[in-house]
Structure formats: C-alpha cells, structure tokens
Amino acid sequence: MTQSVVVQVGQCGNQVGCRFWDLALREHAHVNKKGLYDEALGSFFRNVDSSKCDGEAHSVGGRIQHLKARAVLVDMEEGVVNEILQGPLREMFDSTQLLTDVSGSGNNWAVGHMTYGSAYREQIVDTLRKAAEHCDCLQCFFLIHSMGGGTGSGLGTKVLSLLEEEFPEVCRIVTSIYPSAEDDVVTSPYNSILAMRELTEHADCVLPVENQSLVDIVKKIKHMSHSGKPGTVIRRESAIISGQGGLVGAEKPFDAMNNIVANLLLNITSSARFEGSLNMDLNEIAMNLVPFPRLHYLVPSLTPLYTLADVSVPSRRLDQMFSDAFSKEHQLIRADPKHSLYLACALMVRGNVQVSDLRRNIERLKPSLPFVSWNQEGWKTGLCAVPPVGHSHSLLALANNTCVKSTFMELRERFSRLYRKKAHLHHYLHVEGMEQGHFSEALSSLSSLIEEYQQLDATKGRLVPDAPRLRIAR
Incomplete structure (x- = not known):
C-alpha cells in the first residue's frame, strides 16, 4: 500500500487543503459504511489509537480508532491554522504536523523564502520527516500554495526545494494558485515570477490554477442555480455552498473557489484512494505527461461542472463530458488548448465508465486535437470505480499543452x-x-x-x- 503526504503552505494552501480533507472524509464515509480502516483510507490517513500518548498507528480488529491526516500545515500567520484547530476537523491534526509564526511574510517572496526559509529550515525538515516516517511506502508529496502572497510563494517554494533535497526519489506534484490581474496584492507579479523559477527547477508536475478562472466558474454555477429553469437548484448541502470546509465562522466569498481546487485534488488522488479497473499510479503522471523536465505544467480541466455544485440537472450524455474536458470553459486556467499543441494528455475518469467508453471518446476527439508529431498516442488513462458523492461519473483531464504560455x-x-x-x-x-x-x-x-x-x-x-x-x- 502506498501513501502520500499533503503539504499546505500559506493562507490559501491551508484553506484549500482543509477543504480537501473535509471532502475526502465525506467520500470515504460514503463508501466505507462499516468504519473499517482499509487501504483506501490508509493512502491519505493514518489510524491512531488516541489513548496512546506516543501517537503510533494502532488498529483493533481493523476498526478505525482515530484518523490523522497525512498532512503538514505551514503558515507564518497563525490565523487560518487556528481556525482549522477550532473547527470540525481539529482532531485530524496534532502539534507535530503544524508549523506557524505570528507576523506573516508581508506579501514578500524574499521574506518567506529567505528569512523564514532559513529560520525554520530545520523545523520544516523535521516535520516533513515525521510525516514521511508514518508512511510504509511514501509515493508522493502534494504541495498546495498560492503564487501571489509572501508565505505561499516564498516559503512554499522553499519547502519544495527541501522536499527535493530530502526526498529526491519521491514525486512532487504542486498545485499553484495564480493571482488575477486585479489582485489586491500589488507585489504579486514579483512574487509569482520569483516562485515560477523555483517551480520550474524543483517540481515534477505543476497544476496551475488561475483565480480568475475559479471566479468565472463559480459565477457560471450560481447563474445556473438562479436561472429559474426546472432541475437547476443547488442542493442545500452541496459542496459549492457548504463553504466552511472545516473552518469556523461565516462563509467567505472564496470558499466556493477553494472547493473547486479541492475537487481537482480529489480527482487526481482518486485512483490512489479507491479501486478501479484501470488505476493510474501517481508516479505515472510525471512519467507519461512530461517529455521534457522543465515543461511540466499540466492544464487541469474538470467536468461536468455541475458535479462541483451538486446542481440537479438532467443527466447528459457521457460523450458530452469528454467533449467538455477539452473546452476552455472547463479549464482552471484561461487558455484555449485546441489552438495550441498537446505534448501529452491524461484522462482520469471516476464512476460507472467502461474502458470501451474511454477508447471510443479518445478516437472521436483525436482528429480535433493537435498533438506533437512524435507523440500522437500520448494518452494516459485512469478509471476509478468510485464516483464523487451523489453522482454517476466525473472526469479530470490533465493536458501538457503549450497554451500555458x-x-x-x-x-x-x-x-x-x-x-x-x-x-x-x-x-x-x-x-x-x-x-x-x-x-x-x-x-x-x-x-x-x-x-x-x-x-x-x-x-x-x-x-x-x-x-x-x-x-x-x-
């Protein structure tokens, strides 16, 4: 059984990460009705006997004793982490998984990367090692951070370089939230460019997500829900509006946006967390989608969008889901892949979908998708049997496409x-x-x-x- 560790850095990284853990627990609870600690849970959670002060994993008859997320939470402002520790997910993290300060990085990459990176280097390495030691077979580190602020961009990329230094054989997949042109942090372009160099040099794969794309998707979903058309009402407990994601306090405007990124992570980790007829090993993403080490930026696309919102719309044809995955409206960055070049592409499907459905849709779409001449068959596919809660299927496409430029x-x-x-x-x-x-x-x-x-x-x-x-x- 392989395990992965999620490293959350900065305010945005911790808010998105918290949303991921909340939704992941929902998925496992929906499938694991008997409350058994199994391989699916073990991939991202460890089973702890809370009566044992040493915190070692312990299980009685395969029953869940106390789940701890395989996570490391880092922030140089303690506000968001404190909110998490006061919220419904507080029991999932302990002091050995947390690293905080009080003053923040002042929206300055240099403060995060150099000042805090130097001051906290040993503590960061120690915290990462402890998380790794709880794994029998560590497969991947998932780093979540934003590019615009000081801690996310600066300390986030410092953590990335430390991961490469300390665990060179372990895959590093980074989810990076890019600021919009109207970002209220005036220095965000500096922070983003300085962080980009580190991502290019030290990550195995980067999943770029633009804030503006998230805003556009949330607007589209809410427009659907308020359109008055029959069957387009967002259910009360849907992911898009439940909002708080393990935090305390009132719902915030960006909670829905964080949910979308969390759903991206749920999909990319689904084959590691659940069984499937064509499971995709996380290491295979970099192996199959990155022909040149520096060109490892993968454009994510989620479909159907109403899966994210739990909007009750009439069931659409499966083929439409595949078509949508290659339209710019469903991408998490604002770019047009069909007018650019594909180096490779992965399709990660969840739910009741057959291999024959996958092959048929790939053959149908191939003529309209410009692939490089030397990788015309550059497709990687994964089928996970467990769909998102309340839905029959979903699809995440990861495209190594020149449109990111x-x-x-x-x-x-x-x-x-x-x-x-x-x-x-x-x-x-x-x-x-x-x-x-x-x-x-x-x-x-x-x-x-x-x-x-x-x-x-x-x-x-x-x-x-x-x-x-x-x-x-x-």
Whole structure:
C-alpha cells in the first residue's frame, strides 16, 4: 500500500487543503459504511489509537480508532491554522504536523523564502520527516500554495526545494494558485515570477490554477442555480455552498473557489484512494505527461461542472463530458488548448465508465486535437470505480499543452510593468540574502520557458535541425 503526504503552505494552501480533507472524509464515509480502516483510507490517513500518548498507528480488529491526516500545515500567520484547530476537523491534526509564526511574510517572496526559509529550515525538515516516517511506502508529496502572497510563494517554494533535497526519489506534484490581474496584492507579479523559477527547477508536475478562472466558474454555477429553469437548484448541502470546509465562522466569498481546487485534488488522488479497473499510479503522471523536465505544467480541466455544485440537472450524455474536458470553459486556467499543441494528455475518469467508453471518446476527439508529431498516442488513462458523492461519473483531464504560455506571458507583462519602474523593489532588497540578480534570473528563467513552448508551437513539435534544442537537463 502506498501513501502520500499533503503539504499546505500559506493562507490559501491551508484553506484549500482543509477543504480537501473535509471532502475526502465525506467520500470515504460514503463508501466505507462499516468504519473499517482499509487501504483506501490508509493512502491519505493514518489510524491512531488516541489513548496512546506516543501517537503510533494502532488498529483493533481493523476498526478505525482515530484518523490523522497525512498532512503538514505551514503558515507564518497563525490565523487560518487556528481556525482549522477550532473547527470540525481539529482532531485530524496534532502539534507535530503544524508549523506557524505570528507576523506573516508581508506579501514578500524574499521574506518567506529567505528569512523564514532559513529560520525554520530545520523545523520544516523535521516535520516533513515525521510525516514521511508514518508512511510504509511514501509515493508522493502534494504541495498546495498560492503564487501571489509572501508565505505561499516564498516559503512554499522553499519547502519544495527541501522536499527535493530530502526526498529526491519521491514525486512532487504542486498545485499553484495564480493571482488575477486585479489582485489586491500589488507585489504579486514579483512574487509569482520569483516562485515560477523555483517551480520550474524543483517540481515534477505543476497544476496551475488561475483565480480568475475559479471566479468565472463559480459565477457560471450560481447563474445556473438562479436561472429559474426546472432541475437547476443547488442542493442545500452541496459542496459549492457548504463553504466552511472545516473552518469556523461565516462563509467567505472564496470558499466556493477553494472547493473547486479541492475537487481537482480529489480527482487526481482518486485512483490512489479507491479501486478501479484501470488505476493510474501517481508516479505515472510525471512519467507519461512530461517529455521534457522543465515543461511540466499540466492544464487541469474538470467536468461536468455541475458535479462541483451538486446542481440537479438532467443527466447528459457521457460523450458530452469528454467533449467538455477539452473546452476552455472547463479549464482552471484561461487558455484555449485546441489552438495550441498537446505534448501529452491524461484522462482520469471516476464512476460507472467502461474502458470501451474511454477508447471510443479518445478516437472521436483525436482528429480535433493537435498533438506533437512524435507523440500522437500520448494518452494516459485512469478509471476509478468510485464516483464523487451523489453522482454517476466525473472526469479530470490533465493536458501538457503549450497554451500555458499565454498565462506565463501575461504574468511576465505584469511583472515588467512594475520592474521597469523599480516599484516596491526596496522592500525585497532590504531582506538579507536577496539581491537584484534574483529578479533578472527569475525573469530569464520564465522567458526561456516561454521560448521553449513557442518553439514547439512554431515547429508543430517536429524536430527541426536548425532549431535550438529544448533544455532537457535541470
């Protein structure tokens, strides 16, 4: 049995992570009616006898004693973590899994990465090791963080580099929340570009999620629910409006957005948590979808959208679900994959879907999807038997597609507008260890990444003798 550890860094990372644990528990409770500690639960939870002070895993007759999430929670402001510890999920985390401070990173990548990264290095490594020691066969680290703030971007990417250093053989899959152009953190372009270099160098796979895409999806779902059409009422206890996700206090505007990201994580981990006729090993994602180490940004797409909202609409044809997965309206970043080049694609299906359904839809869609010439059969598929609670099926598509370059180019432009004026630069250069060269190196790294995607687009993926070679070494 393999296990994975979820590492949540910063306010956003911890809020999304908390939502993931809440929804994951719902899924397991729906399937595991007898309350037995089985392999499915063991993949992301450990079974602890709460009467034992040493906290070691213990089980009596296979019954659940006390579940602890295989998680590490890091934040340099203690507010969100304290909310979690006062909420309904408080028993799932103990002090050995938490690392907090009180002052925060001031929306400054350098403070998170260098100041806190240095001060807390040993404690971070110790906390990660303890989480790893509770695993019999550690398969993957899932890191959740945002790119716009100081702790998520700075300390989040510091944690990522420590994961590579301490556990080089363990896969590192990162879910990164990218700020919108109207982000209220004025320094978010700096933080994002500085973090991008670390993601490119140290992650095995990155799942980029744009805040604006989440806003658009939530608006669309709520519009559906208020349209007045028969059968489009959101059920009272649906994931999209239950909101609090293990936190205390009133529902916040971004709770619904966090639910969408949590559903992305539920889908990508479903084959590790449940049985299926065609289960996809998490290590296979990087192995099959990343032909060049730096080009490991995978565009996520979820369908049907009403699964996220539990909107009661008439059942749509299965084929429509596959078609939707390749439309820009269902992607978690704003880009058009059909006018860009596919390097590879994974389809992770949950529920009552047959292998023949998968094959038929791949053959149907292939003519309209431009794949690189040397990987025309670059499809990876997974079938998990357990669907999301209350639904018959769902689909997560992960596309290694050159369309991500538009997101990166927009980010680079926002960075350049600030950097040309040297606006707010002094806040970073006052941090010990931070130099102006870090900015130029980060910008160069991103420009090189964009150029590699553009080169593939220009040649349609063909190997052209005079074209500069893609960088395949780290």
